[in-house]
Amino acid sequence: MSSARLEDVSKDYALGRTQVSALRGVSLAVEPGEFVAVAGPSGSGKSTLLNLVGCLDHPSAGRVVVDGRDVAALDDDALSDLRAQKIGFIFQSFNLIPVLSALENVEFPLLFRGLPRAQSRARAERALDEVGLGDVARHRPDELSGGQRQRVAIARALVTAPVLVLADEPTANLDSKTGEAILDLMLDLNRKQGTTFIFSTHDPKVLVHAQRVLRLADGRLEAAS
Amino acid sequence: MRLLLTLAARNLIRRRRRTLLTASALGFGVAILCLSRAWTAAMATAVVEPAKDGTIGHLQVYRTDAADDEGGEISFVQPHNGYRLIAGPRALVARLLADEPRLAAGLARLSIGALLSAGDESMEVLLLGVDPATRAAVYPAVGVIEGRHFAPGENGLLVNRGVARRLGLKPGDDVVALANAVDGRLTGAKLKVTGTWTVRGLEAYEWGACFVDLAAVQELLDAPDQASVLILRQRDARADAAPVARALNDRFRREGSKLRAFTWEEMGGPFIGGMLVTRFISGILDLVMVVIVAAGVTNTALMSVFERTREIGTVRAMGARRGRVLALFLVEALLLSLLGAAIGTGLGAGLIATFGRVGIPAFSEAQRYSYGGDALYPVLDLPGLFSVAGLMIVICVLAALGPALMAARLRPAEALRHV
Numbered sequence: 001m002s003s004a005r006l007e008d009v010s011k012d013y014a015l016g017r018t019q020v021s022a023l024r025g026v027s028l029a030v031e032p033g034e035f036v037a038v039a040g041p042s043g044s045g046k047s048t049l050l051n052l053v054g055c056l057d058h059p060s061a062g063r064v065v066v067d068g069r070d071v072a073a074l075d076d077d078a079l080s081d082l083r084a085q086k087i088g089f090i091f092q093s094f095n096l097i098p099v100l101s102a103l104e105n106v107e108f109p110l111l112f113r114g115l116p117r118a119q120s121r122a123r124a125e126r127a128l129d130e131v132g133l134g135d136v137a138r139h140r141p142d143e144l145s146g147g148q149r150q151r152v153a154i155a156r157a158l159v160t161a162p163v164l165v166l167a168d169e170p171t172a173n174l175d176s177k178t179g180e181a182i183l184d185l186m187l188d189l190n191r192k193q194g195t196t197f198i199f200s201t202h203d204p205k206v207l208v209h210a211q212r213v214l215r216l217a218d219g220r221l222e223a224a225s
Numbered sequence: 226m227r228l229l230l231t232l233a234a235r236n237l238i239r240r241r242r243r244t245l246l247t248a249s250a251l252g253f254g255v256a257i258l259c260l261s262r263a264w265t266a267a268m269a270t271a272v273v274e275p276a277k278d279g280t281i282g283h284l285q286v287y288r289t290d291a292a293d294d295e296g297g298e299i300s301f302v303q304p305h306n307g308y309r310l311i312a313g314p315r316a317l318v319a320r321l322l323a324d325e326p327r328l329a330a331g332l333a334r335l336s337i338g339a340l341l342s343a344g345d346e347s348m349e350v351l352l353l354g355v356d357p358a359t360r361a362a363v364y365p366a367v368g369v370i371e372g373r374h375f376a377p378g379e380n381g382l383l384v385n386r387g388v389a390r391r392l393g394l395k396p397g398d399d400v401v402a403l404a405n406a407v408d409g410r411l412t413g414a415k416l417k418v419t420g421t422w423t424v425r426g427l428e429a430y431e432w433g434a435c436f437v438d439l440a441a442v443q444e445l446l447d448a449p450d451q452a453s454v455l456i457l458r459q460r461d462a463r464a465d466a467a468p469v470a471r472a473l474n475d476r477f478r479r480e481g482s483k484l485r486a487f488t489w490e491e492m493g494g495p496f497i498g499g500m501l502v503t504r505f506i507s508g509i510l511d512l513v514m515v516v517i518v519a520a521g522v523t524n525t526a527l528m529s530v531f532e533r534t535r536e537i538g539t540v541r542a543m544g545a546r547r548g549r550v551l552a553l554f555l556v557e558a559l560l561l562s563l564l565g566a567a568i569g570t571g572l573g574a575g576l577i578a579t580f581g582r583v584g585i586p587a588f589s590e591a592q593r594y595s596y597g598g599d600a601l602y603p604v605l606d607l608p609g610l611f612s613v614a615g616l617m618i619v620i621c622v623l624a625a626l627g628p629a630l631m632a633a634r635l636r637p638a639e640a641l642r643h644v
Binding site: 051054056057076077080081082083084085087089091095097098099100104107108109111112117156160 | 227228229231232235236238239535536538539540541542543544545546547548549636637638641
């Protein structure tokens with residue numbers, strides 16, 4: 001069973017009176033344990049594709065299947081539960097909650113799993129240790145560097161042991177050295193834990209890390225490499 | 226829940242100045258509401274309760290056509306010489322008391338205007354004919370400050386201090402009362418002053434009214450075994466009189482009797498009217514205050530939603546259901562209102578305690594009438610304070626419901642795109 005599958009998916013947006021096609025008839029399958037990059041210039045539809053796979057948005061046409069479940073058949077609460085249990089997110093701007101410490105940020109997604117406090121705290125501590133940030137657990141995001149914030153975001157994405165992690169331009173706001181380190185960390189976690197990663201980028205330098213590259217242009221999927 | 230509370234509390238701390246401003250406005254509103262309640266409660270204690278206990282009772286029963294020969298509108302303060310009277314009033318009171326457990330006591334009263342003369346001095350007075358045996362139970366605040374109460378069957382007269390002063394009366398003096406009988410004939414009676422009465426709590430006021438034995442007034446009016454009004458007192462003096470009035474009126478309708486019960490609030494009167502006007506104005510001010518505070522909370526919550534749209538998208542991406550986002554913003558509103566309520570309760574208690582010591586001054590004669598003196602002294606009532614605080618908390622959470630629903634309905638992808 002694929003971690004995620006898109007079948008002839010299109011996504012149109014209304015921009016004022018104009019209809020914009022962000023994705024046009026995209027079909028793909030990502031298998032468990034894959035480390036896949038979605039490449040393409042700005043506006044090519046990378047974020048839209050990740051939003052659809054991440055059940056954050058609905059396609060205008062076509063079918064999206066995540067971990068064997070057709071997302072069209074799920075209501076909003078069921079989609080939320082699917083995200084909580086199966087999907088982790090890493091954002092370009094880290095999107096950490098500013099008023100929570102690094103540890104609390106990592107612990108936050110476990111809130112939706114209903115785990116006992118001690119258990120969720122222990123899991124969050126372990127996840128932070130795995131990204132090498134055990135010593136800044138009590139720091140707030142504004143006390144961390146960009147690289148550290150993205151590591152916290154990675155720990156947060158992985159703490160729920162998801163089948164799929166979606167990273168939207170995870171290195172775009174980082175210098176190249178830190179970006180490399182973040183990609184190495186993601187790849188390491190992919191290898192160790194077998195978690196499927198799909199990340200988007202428009203930076204050709206980071207594509208070398210991917211096992212497979214899906215190229216998007218004008219909302220269409222070009223040949224995979 | 227712990228993490229939700231932490232998040233909500235820290236979000237409030239994050240916008241420290243805004244939180245303090247909103248909580249202070251809320252606190253100010255709570256304090257004003259507390260003071261307003263204490264103010265009207267003090268008026269009720271100072272004036273209304275003595276007026277109920279000393280002059281008007283809790284409920285009054287008249288014939289529905291009582292004033293048909295006098296313009297139609299029943300007057301609760303004017304003499305009832307031309308009124309259509311209730312026959313067999315004592316027996317009727319006894320029946321009502323037996324059948325309505327919420328009533329504790331009742332009496333038949335016949336109020337007529339008469340000319341009272343003592344020596345060369347005369348004045349128009351209101352003679353309140355009552356049964357002396359039941360007077361104390363219905364009018365517990367009527368106190369005899371000089372002399373004694375007249376006995377049943379005695380042509381005795383309890384004069385108010387104002388009448389005593391004007392006519393120079395003292396216990397033991399004889400007076401003559403002249404009135405018109407129901408058929409217009411001039412009638413008269415010789416009465417002996419047995420004492421002077423006043424209403425406890427309203428000692429500053431003087432009335433041109435005298436209590437007389439009911440039989441004496443019936444004789445003056447030539448209306449044996451009749452009364453113009455039945456005065457009833459509830460067992461629970463603080464209970465709402467309206468339900469009992471409704472029950473009595475239902476009963477009168479069922480029986481086909483031409484009677485109607487009025488509550489003390491319907492009867493108004495100068496004291497109660499003043500208090501009701503004040504309560505009404507105070508209620509409007511309370512409403513305005515509540516609307517302003519609620520608008521402030523709504524505005525704060527809305528700003529919070531706009532500022533944190535991307536954060537809402539992140540939380541939703543992590544798997545938060547809409548209900549969880551709703552709860553997050555409602556918990557924030559709850560914490561904010563708890564803070565405001567705490568500030569307001571403290572401030573309100575301080576204001577009430579201060580005015581309770583120095584008094585709220587009366588600036589006009591009408592206010593003096595409503596306050597029962599030159600100043601009103603509100604009393605600190607903790608359950609009252611907490612009920613105001615609780616009400617404000619509920620209102621604030623409800624005021625935040627709109628923005629919270631807006632946050633919960635945000636589509637995750639759109640929220641994440643928000644800049």
